[in-house]
Amino acid sequence: MCAAEAAPSAPSDEAAFKAQIKLLEEQVRAVPASDRASAQAILRQIATLKRDRFGATSKDYFYALSNLAIEAEEAKNYEASIQARREMLAVCEARAAAVADPRKPARLGEDSPYECMLYAAYNLASDFEEAGHPDQALAVLKPLATDAANDRSALFAERYGPDTFPYGAVRYLNKPLNRLQGLYARLALAHGDDSASALSAAHQAMLSARLYRQHLGSSRTEEWQLGSSEHILLSDNDAGEDRFGDFARLYADAAWTAGKRDAETSADVFLTLQDVTLDRTTRALGRAAAERAAAKHGASALFQQRAALSQQSEALLKTLAANSGNMTQPEKDATYTRIQQIDASRDAVDAKLGAAAPEFFALVRPRPLAPLEAKALFRPGDAGLLVMPTIFGTHVFLVDHQGVTWRRSDLGADALNKHVRRLLWDAGADVDATAAEELRWQSEGTGQFPFDRTTAHLLYRELVEPFATQLKNTKFLYIVASGSLSSLPFSLLVADTPSGADGDPAVLRATPWLGDRLTLLQLPSLQTLQLLRAEPGGAEAADRLVGFGDPVLDGEALDRGASPKVRRTRSGGGLASAGFNSFAGDQPLADPATLRTLARLPGTARELTALKAAFGPELSRIMLAETARETAFKSADLTRLSVLALSTHGLLTGEAGAAEPGLVLTPPATATVKDDGYLAASEIAGLDIDAQWVILSACNTAGGDGSEGATGLSGLVRAFFFAGARSVLASHWPVKDAVAEKMIPLILTLQRAHPEWTRAEALQAAEKAIRDDAAGDADFATWAHPSAWAPFAFIGDSGR
Secondary structure, eight states, X not given: OOTTSOOOOOOSSHHHHHHHHHHHHXXXXXXXXXXXXXXXXXXXHHHHHHHHHHOTTOHHHHHHHHHHHHHHHHTTOHHHHHHHHHHHHHHHHHHHHTSSOTTSOSSTTSOOHHHHHHHHHHHHHHHHHHTTOHHHHHHHHHHHHTOGGGOOHXXXXXXXXXXXXXXXXXXXXXXXXXXXXXXXXXXXXXXXXXXXXXXXXXXXXXXXXXXXHHHHTTSTTHHHHHHHHHHHHHOSSOSOSOOHHHHHHHXXXXXXXXXXXXXXXXXXXXXXXXXXXXXXXXXXXXXXHHHHHHHHTTOHHHHHHHHHHHHHHHHHHHHHHHHGGGSOHHHHHHHHHHHHHHHHHHHHHHHHHHHHOXXXXXXXXXXXXXXXXXXXXXXXXXXXXXXXXXXXXXXXXXXETTEEEEEEESOOHHHHHHHHHHHHHHHTOXXXXXXXXXXXXXXXXXXXXXXXXXXXXXXXXXXXXXXXXXXXXXXXXXXXXXXXXXXXXXXXXXXXXOOSOTTOHHHHHHSOBHHHHSEEEEOSOTHHHHHHHHOOOSSOOOSOEEEEEOOOOOBOOOOOOOOSSOOOOTTOSOOOTTSEEEEETTEEEEOHHHHTTSBOXXXXXXXXXXXXXXXXXXXXXXXXXXXXXXXXXXXXXOSSEEEEEEESOEEOTTGGGOSSOEEEXXXXXXXXXXXXXXXXXXXXXXXXXXXXXEEEOSSSOSSOOSOTXXXXXXXXXXXXXXXXXXXXXXXXXOOOHHHHHHHHHHHHHHHHHOTTSOHHHHHHHHHHHHHTOGGGOBTTBOTTSHHHHOOEEEEEOOOO
16 A cells, blocks of 8 residues: 555444454554555554544544654654654644643543643654754743743652652653653753753753652662662663653753852752762662661661561562563462561661661661762862763862862763773773774874873863862862763873873873872762761771682683783683573572683782782782682681782673673582672672772773763672772773782782871872883883773772
């Protein structure tokens, strides 16, 4: 059937009508993918038949138009999709005009006519944007986005307890309005429309999503609900629509563009962007701090009882989510009843726990810090830098003992990501570069091993230099960076305009690196400092080191680390994708035979042996080769440690089919729950690791790869904090064997020789020593290059 045929009239007989619709739907499914125009023509006929039979305001006609619009959008036929979306909006407008209160749904669980208008207008505007007509998109959105009746500021300003709204009600009430206001704000900012209206719309969307997010943490199953929804609430690239992170960034951009930088607005933007950084790592730290608080008050048994009840409730909720369609109603009712019983038991435990340890619940669910609270965290000589890239720029807040200062660079997230990827590639990180990018990057720069210092200085100039005067007397700078910047050590930023050849070792050594001027520490959030300092721990750590490394593997022995000219995969290559192919209950097990195909890493044994010598053989215990087993790690006493060091292969989620990040130890003959040769992050999180410092010199253990959606800190780092670690030394790219063997022991040697130094200062001094060591110079390699001296990030408090 071709598009030129006239649409038949709707038959009066019900059976004949259904048969005709069924025939047309079968014709749509039979249309080849290469002929989507015919499919659109048939869908238009179906819509016309349903309009004539059910009416121009009927749901049947509306959904038929929706099917047509979706088909046209997939074919990028925006003329057709826009026409269908216009008609859908007209249906909603007619339905709204026909009732006394269009904002009230006809029955519970249905969208109101007004919500129908919001959805339809949003989709129509989206098609206009895709078609290259942002002006027409704004014309559709603005009347609704700026409607005074949609101003819910007074509602959002109220404080709601857990029983004010049922779970999900806030999102249900405001989702279509949030989406529309967010789209309007983004387009208005991008195309110079009314900035005041853009600010109002962005603020409304942010407030609504924030209210939902805050409410989400107030129910009895708050930890599970928040964790399972985090990817929707915070992610830039998730399919979820009510993304708090997106709205928060838009609000910051709109406030800056509208010139609203007064103390009240600045404080609100500061709070809002902090909220975006409150990820699972911060909550892991909060949980660990809460556990220490409970122990201090003699309430450890209550804490364990609460955790057990939470796990039971979470397991039942997961069962419902996964199997609801296959469960009978009596089975569902029984499950809900059991959840209610568990929740009631947890309520009783919570009451006792709250009375015994009043600070417990504030630690379990960290909140953003007001400027005065943030200011109080920093002593003279300390400062914090909160860096948040957005579509339109990068917001930077400097926090010190005098207050909070807000600046925004015009360097947006897309441009920033490109710069970060280039620097990470230069440093030898595993960056997903195209063949064209690699050819271009390899041809740039002078010398055998150039580093793009111009880009490194550009980032310094945009992000740090605006605060140069305030940082003049600063010693310790805590970095809270989001997006791709969380994968980049700020130590390799260049503090002055570079001169000389980028590949000359002498020039690289003379370069004014930011890591020389300031002692840098990385944090997942500003709240991390508050949490780490909330409960300093129990007994003082013993002067003791435990290390694991050099697992027995059958692959070819390899040196770790990449150079700008020689690159390998994160894990040294050779690991098949079927590395996780069996289960023990719900837990995936690694295949020991597959793990054994990994490359042997003899340099890790040399590193740990040197570390033992530096720390003191009588104070150290290291497990190598056959003794470096998962059972040994799980059974070891890892409490009251100065240092826990792990030097081996690290896998990220997705590598070799891994469902979560982890560390490879000597594989057993047969995989069991206790030992499959793979120490997964979830297993680490369940251990008691009371270590002042965890050193991870595996591959990429600190964070992502510099891509747009890269996470802030890796699951491995988060797991060690959850288990009780006080600070972590992790790497942003594979560490060269020769460097690791010298640098890691040197850090401990320097700290023991200078007890007044913090661990971060010892790292800073060790980096400079490695960079200045000409013994590392050879053809196509030099330790003066950041790939050698800058891979590590110190994550945690300075400890001074």
